Each structure stands twice: as C-alpha cells, then as structure tokens.
Amino acid sequence: MKNNSEKVFLAHIVAASENNVIGANGDMPWHLPNDFKYFKNKTWGMPVIMGRKSYEALKESLPGRINIVITKKTDFHPKDALVFNNIEDAITKAKESDAKEIFIIGGGEIFKQTIDIVSRIYLTRVHATIEGDTYYPEINKNIWKLVSAQSFPADDKNNYPYTFEVWEKNIDAS
Numbered sequence: 001m002k003n004n005s006e007k008v009f010l011a012h013i014v015a016a017s018e019n020n021v022i023g024a025n026g027d028m029p030w031h032l033p034n035d036f037k038y039f040k041n042k043t044w045g046m047p048v049i050m051g052r053k054s055y056e057a058l059k060e061s062l063p064g065r066i067n068i069v070i071t072k073k074t075d076f077h078p079k080d081a082l083v084f085n086n087i088e089d090a091i092t093k094a095k096e097s098d099a100k101e102i103f104i105i106g107g108g109e110i111f112k113q114t115i116d117i118v119s120r121i122y123l124t125r126v127h128a129t130i131e132g133d134t135y136y137p138e139i140n141k142n143i144w145k146l147v148s149a150q151s152f153p154a155d156d157k158n159n160y161p162y163t164f165e166v167w168e169k170n171i172d173a174s
C-alpha cells in the first residue's frame with residue numbers, strides 16, 4: 001500500500017485526430033500499431049479504468065493490468081474485470097494498488113467526466129482530420145502544458161503520421 005505522502009498520478013491515455021475524434025462506430029478509426037505498443041508499454045502493470053462501451057469494444061480485458069469497468073448496469077459481471085457503478089469508487093479501488101499511475105483509458109463519456117481531475121494526459125495526436133462520432137475534449141492551454149512531444153511519420157504499418165504528446169496540469173494556472 002502507498003502511504004499518503006506518495007503521489008499517484010491519475011492520467012488519461014488517448015489517441016485523437018486533429019479534430020479530436022477518438023472513435024467511430026464503436027471502434028478506433030485508424031490503424032496505428034506503434035500507438036498500441038506505446039499504450040501497452042505505458043499501462044503495463046497499472047490499473048486501467050474504462051467505460052462499459054470501451055470494455056465491450058475490447059472484447060476481453062487487457063492482460064497484465066487491473067481492468068476496472070464503469071457502468072450503471074447492476075447485472076454486468078465480466079469474469080476478467082472489476083466493475084463499479086461510479087467513477088469515484090473505481091478510482092478509490094485503483095488507488096489500493098501499488099501503482100505509481102492510474103490510467104483512465106476512455107472512452108468519450110469517461111474522458112469528458114474526468115478531464116478536470118486528471119493531472120497528466122498521454123495524447124497520441126493523429127495528424128489527420130477524421131470523421132467519427134466520439135470526441136476527446138479540447139485541451140485548454142491555460143490549464144495544460146505540453147511537456148514532451150515525439151513525432152513519427154506514417155509508414156507501411158501506421159497509416160497516419162502521429163505525435164506522442166504528454167501534457168501536465170499547469171500548476172501556475174491554478
């Protein structure tokens with residue numbers, strides 16, 4: 001267990017197009033295996049919290065991570081994930097682990113409800129304007145500061161150029 005003086009980061013990890021699309025028809029509208037590797041590397045061994053629709057899109061829980069699903073349903077009992085009926089209880093459960101970081105991994109509804117309480121955003125910016133039906137909130141640059149960015153071109157496996165951005169809450173703004 002962590003003692004209270006140890007800081008646990010609550011983070012979003014998300015891939016979004018230039019126009020903030022994160023999903024279309026229940027899926028991600030691009031093929032970026034390098035982003036999957038990045039996601040796996042960052043979240044491995046950590047608790048991951050997600051909305052019920054994102055969990056169902058995955059089809060099964062993510063290996064090597066504590067999977068926590070949020071739903072209002074009372075009859076949703078997947079065998080490979082913990083389930084909570086609100087975001088606060090899900091975060092409380094995730095904090096019981098020894099993880100240094102807790103990841104909120106989507107989707108749109110959950111990102112929107114938690115952007116004010118996370119302190120870090122791992123944003124893979126997909127450099128394209130894409131049609132979709134699910135969006136990430138606009139990052140408010142008065143509140144958030146870009147602390148790192150690593151850009152990559154499209155290639156034969158990754159169909160758009162992309163940048164791995166890390167944003168942290170700008171403490172000067174509070």
Ligand SMILES: NC(=O)c1ccc[n+]([C@@H]2O[C@H](COP(=O)([O-])OP(=O)(O)OC[C@H]3O[C@@H](n4cnc5c(N)ncnc54)[C@H](OP(=O)(O)O)[C@@H]3O)[C@@H](O)[C@H]2O)c1
Pocket residue numbers: 013014015016021022023024025026027028050051052053054055057070071072073084085086087105106107108109110111113134
């Ligand atoms: N690009 C990315 O990085 C990324 C990441 C994740 C997902 N996605 C995409 O995002 C889309 C899914 O996102 P979405 O917004 O439709 O759904 P979602 O956020 O994954 O899940 C929504 C569901 O979560 C539950 N929920 C939401 N708020 C709640 C609350 N306060 N208390 C209790 N339960 C709550 C409800 O489940 P019940 O209806 O069961 O009550 C709700 O229907 C898909 O297209 C997926 O591919 C993209």
